[in-house]
Amino acid sequence: xxxxxIAAVGALILAVGALVAYxxxxxxxxxxxxxxxxxxxxxMESLVGGKPTGADIDIANAVAKQIGASAQIKxxxxxxxxxxxxxxKCDAIISxxxxxxxxxxxxxxxxxxxxxxxxxVKKGNPSHISTLxxxxxxxxxxxxxxxxxxxxxxxxAALSKxxxxxxxxxxxxxxxxxxxxxxxxxxxxxxxDAPPVAYxxxxxxxxxxxxxxxxxxxxxxxxxxxxxxxxxxxGKAVTTLYKNGSLPKILAKWNLSAFALKK
Amino acid sequence: MSDVVMSAEDVRxxxxxxxxxxxxxxxVHKGETVCIIGASGSGKTTFIRCINHLEKIDGGRITVxxxxxxxxxxxxxxVEDSEKNIARQRTEIGMVFQRFNLFPHMTxxxxxxxxxxxxxxxxxxxxxxxxxxLLERVGLSDKRYTYPGKLSGGQQQRVAIARALAMRPALMLxxxxxxxxxxxxxxxVLSVMEELAHEGTTMIVVTHEMGFARKAADRIVMMDDxxxxxxxxxxxxxxxxxxxxTKQFLSKIL
Amino acid sequence: MLxxxxxxxxWLRLFHPDGTFARALWATVYISVVAxxxxxxxxxxxxxxRMSRIWPLRALSGVYVxxxxxxxxxVQIFYLYFAFSWPTLHIGFTVSDxxxxxxxALSINEGAYMREIIRAGIDSIDKGQxxxxxxxxxxxxxxIRRIVLPQxxxxxxxxxxxxxxNMMKTTSLAYTIGVYELFADAEQGYSRTFIADYFIAxxxxxxxxxxxxxxxxxxxxxxxxxxxxxxxxxFRERLVAAWNPVTxxxxxxx
Numbered sequence: 001x002x003x004x005x006i007a008a009v010g011a012l013i014l015a016v017g018a019l020v021a022y023x024x025x026x027x028x029x030x031x032x033x034x035x036x037x038x039x040x041x042x043x044m045e046s047l048v049g050g051k052p053t054g055a056d057i058d059i060a061n062a063v064a065k066q067i068g069a070s071a072q073i074k075x076x077x078x079x080x081x082x083x084x085x086x087x088x089k090c091d092a093i094i095s096x097x098x099x100x101x102x103x104x105x106x107x108x109x110x111x112x113x114x115x116x117x118x119x120x121v122k123k124g125n126p127s128h129i130s131t132l133x134x135x136x137x138x139x140x141x142x143x144x145x146x147x148x149x150x151x152x153x154x155x156x157a158a159l160s161k162x163x164x165x166x167x168x169x170x171x172x173x174x175x176x177x178x179x180x181x182x183x184x185x186x187x188x189x190x191x192x193d194a195p196p197v198a199y200x201x202x203x204x205x206x207x208x209x210x211x212x213x214x215x216x217x218x219x220x221x222x223x224x225x226x227x228x229x230x231x232x233x234x235g236k237a238v239t240t241l242y243k244n245g246s247l248p249k250i251l252a253k254w255n256l257s258a259f260a261l262k263k
Numbered sequence: 264m265s266d267v268v269m270s271a272e273d274v275r276x277x278x279x280x281x282x283x284x285x286x287x288x289x290x291v292h293k294g295e296t297v298c299i300i301g302a303s304g305s306g307k308t309t310f311i312r313c314i315n316h317l318e319k320i321d322g323g324r325i326t327v328x329x330x331x332x333x334x335x336x337x338x339x340x341x342v343e344d345s346e347k348n349i350a351r352q353r354t355e356i357g358m359v360f361q362r363f364n365l366f367p368h369m370t371x372x373x374x375x376x377x378x379x380x381x382x383x384x385x386x387x388x389x390x391x392x393x394x395x396x397l398l399e400r401v402g403l404s405d406k407r408y409t410y411p412g413k414l415s416g417g418q419q420q421r422v423a424i425a426r427a428l429a430m431r432p433a434l435m436l437x438x439x440x441x442x443x444x445x446x447x448x449x450x451x452v453l454s455v456m457e458e459l460a461h462e463g464t465t466m467i468v469v470t471h472e473m474g475f476a477r478k479a480a481d482r483i484v485m486m487d488d489x490x491x492x493x494x495x496x497x498x499x500x501x502x503x504x505x506x507x508x509t510k511q512f513l514s515k516i517l
Numbered sequence: 518m519l520x521x522x523x524x525x526x527x528w529l530r531l532f533h534p535d536g537t538f539a540r541a542l543w544a545t546v547y548i549s550v551v552a553x554x555x556x557x558x559x560x561x562x563x564x565x566x567r568m569s570r571i572w573p574l575r576a577l578s579g580v581y582v583x584x585x586x587x588x589x590x591x592v593q594i595f596y597l598y599f600a601f602s603w604p605t606l607h608i609g610f611t612v613s614d615x616x617x618x619x620x621x622a623l624s625i626n627e628g629a630y631m632r633e634i635i636r637a638g639i640d641s642i643d644k645g646q647x648x649x650x651x652x653x654x655x656x657x658x659x660x661i662r663r664i665v666l667p668q669x670x671x672x673x674x675x676x677x678x679x680x681x682x683n684m685m686k687t688t689s690l691a692y693t694i695g696v697y698e699l700f701a702d703a704e705q706g707y708s709r710t711f712i713a714d715y716f717i718a719x720x721x722x723x724x725x726x727x728x729x730x731x732x733x734x735x736x737x738x739x740x741x742x743x744x745x746x747x748x749x750x751x752f753r754e755r756l757v758a759a760w761n762p763v764t765x766x767x768x769x770x771x
């Protein structure tokens with residue numbers, strides 16, 4: 001009698017285990033690609049009504065569909081986004097990430113747009129800002145771990161060599177906080193990619209303007225782990241999406257046609 | 264009479280629904296030592312605490328040195344007095360507590376000079392001089408730099424007496440000053456109090472110590488159930504008490 | 518696993534920190550110290566308000582604690598920084614406007630927690646102390662200041678020490694509004710080089726800070742306990758006490 005009981009419990013455990021394992025496996029079959037994204041960067045990626053929204057989100061969805069999978073967005077802080085990918089918290093990164101030599105050492109990039117950066121200042125440019133060097137003695141808000149932050153650090157190194165006053169760089173973990181800083185008048189300038197700069201200028205209706213020319217135009221890429229076949233799959237998908245016009249359509253939808261990947 | 268130091272007229276006090284003082288009337292004259300005796304719950308401690316307004320009275324009046332305690336006449340009505348005035352009235356009334364209540368973070372000397380300096384504004388040297396005199400009187404000069412924690416109960420209470428006397432009050436109140444002491448040390452405190460009595464200090468003492476009452480009191484007052492039931496000289500009390508309750512009480516404790 | 522740790526980075530960060538790191542460490546220290554100090558003062562006022570007879574003060578104190586204990590500190594920091602204008606201070610070193618805002622937010626938040634700690638400390642002091650003080654003619658404020666608070670301090674120091682320990686670590690929240698403190702420094706190092714060991718190094722530095730504080734707290738507690746132990750004070754201290762009222766007060770207040 002007891003042996004029947006044991007057998008019954010054993011069968012139950014196996015059944016439950018199979019039930020638990022199957023959906024997970026089944027999900028793997030149905031293929032979801034998770035994308036890490038720092039959703040503090042409108043219009044590329046932001047949270048609207050709690051949902052990730054933006055050009056990068058649409059691109060991620062299109063790329064995943066092209067590969068025959070669905071996309072899942074994982075909201076991640078930009079300064080920890082690469083370690084998140086490397087620790088397999090997600091399969092790819094799509095977060096307005098500029099392709100740099102340092103980052104390329106860590107991850108594989110699939111370029112998909114070309115974007116430059118701009119300084120944003122109050123309308124009328126009262127502090128007469130034009131280039132990064134002109135920020136000497138002034139304050140600027142920027143997001144942590146971005147190429148803009150690195151550019152400002154480099155500029156400060158150059159300025160101290162020249163004996164000039166340093167730039168007061170206020171570094172924020174979220175870009176929305178950096179934007180909030182300039183919107184609240186706490187800094188003289190805000191330094192970020194062209195898309196969010198344009199976004200803030202538009203939505204604040206003439207309170208702000210760009211200062212100087214575009215800085216550092218460079219390709220931005222979808223990041224994947226080195227050696228992960230997903231990388232080449234995404235590469236093929238991006239090429240196809242450009243060829244069949246889907247990607248340009250997404251860019252047009254968000255007024256970002258100017259940033260299509262330059263060959 | 265102008266030499267009345269404390270005058271209580273029909274004092275009433277209730278704690279919530281419980282009426283603890285039901286109309287107490289008592290006069291104490293300059294230089295008198297009055298002992299209040301009675302069973303616990305008779306209201307004697309409450310009454311003495313009303314004298315310096317540690318308890319607020321609900322009816323009647325108390326005056327000390329002619330000043331109304333705790334209340335002020337305003338437009339013919341009695342209104343509660345300001346904290347400032349009450350504090351000032353209290354400088355004329357010294358109180359010695361059953362549990363001494365010395366300030367543990369200050370030395371004996373500091374305990375005694377604290378109020379004269381901070382409240383009376385006495386210069387430091389003068390306060391120290393006065394304190395040292397008093398500590399001499401209570402026999403604790405050699406303990407002036409000791410903290411209360413290192414003193415016996417009897418020593419602490421003597422310091423407490425010196426501390427109260429340092430304010431040169433017109434009236435000294437003692438709330439069962441020896442009840443919390445070991446029997447061996449009650450003697451040293453009582454002898455200090457006897458000396459004070461003989462020197463002409465005006466004192467009201469709530470106590471169970473009949474020996475002290477017999478030796479030092481000018482008058483003994485017996486309280487029971489919120490009122491004074493008998494009053495008289497020590498001889499009267501100990502030889503011919505009138506009230507039944509008084510006889511019962513005395514037979515129990517003597 | 519050990520080989521995965523970049524010892525080079527940790528070694529550098531621990532033993533050869535650079536100028537920016539020193540700045541970051543200093544920021545964490547001064548923000549913690551100032552915020553905790555202001556928090557204690559705020560908590561003291563809130564505690565006294567809570568115990569006041571004036572009901573609007575009691576209500577205000579209640580609302581203050583309710584709001585600032587009931588909402589996330591991060592929200593408070595963000596709101597204060599972005600909703601109001603804050604000055605940048607130059608007092609020998611630069612205190613950025615975000616650091617000022619962070620200090621204010623941390624202080625107000627801390628005050629809400631300190632109120633209960635201080636109130637509990639004051640409540641723990643025997644009521645007889647206040648009664649003795651007032652019967653000597655001291656007003657409430659004087660009695661609190663000279664008699665109750667110095668004794669309450671002993672009870673308050675251990676939980677206060679705990680709060681300060683937390684405060685040093687909580688200052689890392691200031692990073693979200695752009696203050697360059699310890700955590701921000703590790704962040705920057707990490708985002709430049711992708712070596713996570715920067716965080717191990719900064720964890721070590723937090724440990725250093727909290728350990729130093731543990732020693733300081735133990736020292737303070739020992740000093741405060743001296744009078745409770747009833748130690749007789751030495752000759753030199755006696756001299757100073759006799760001739761310098763200020764020193765005597767300071768000793769009493771410890």
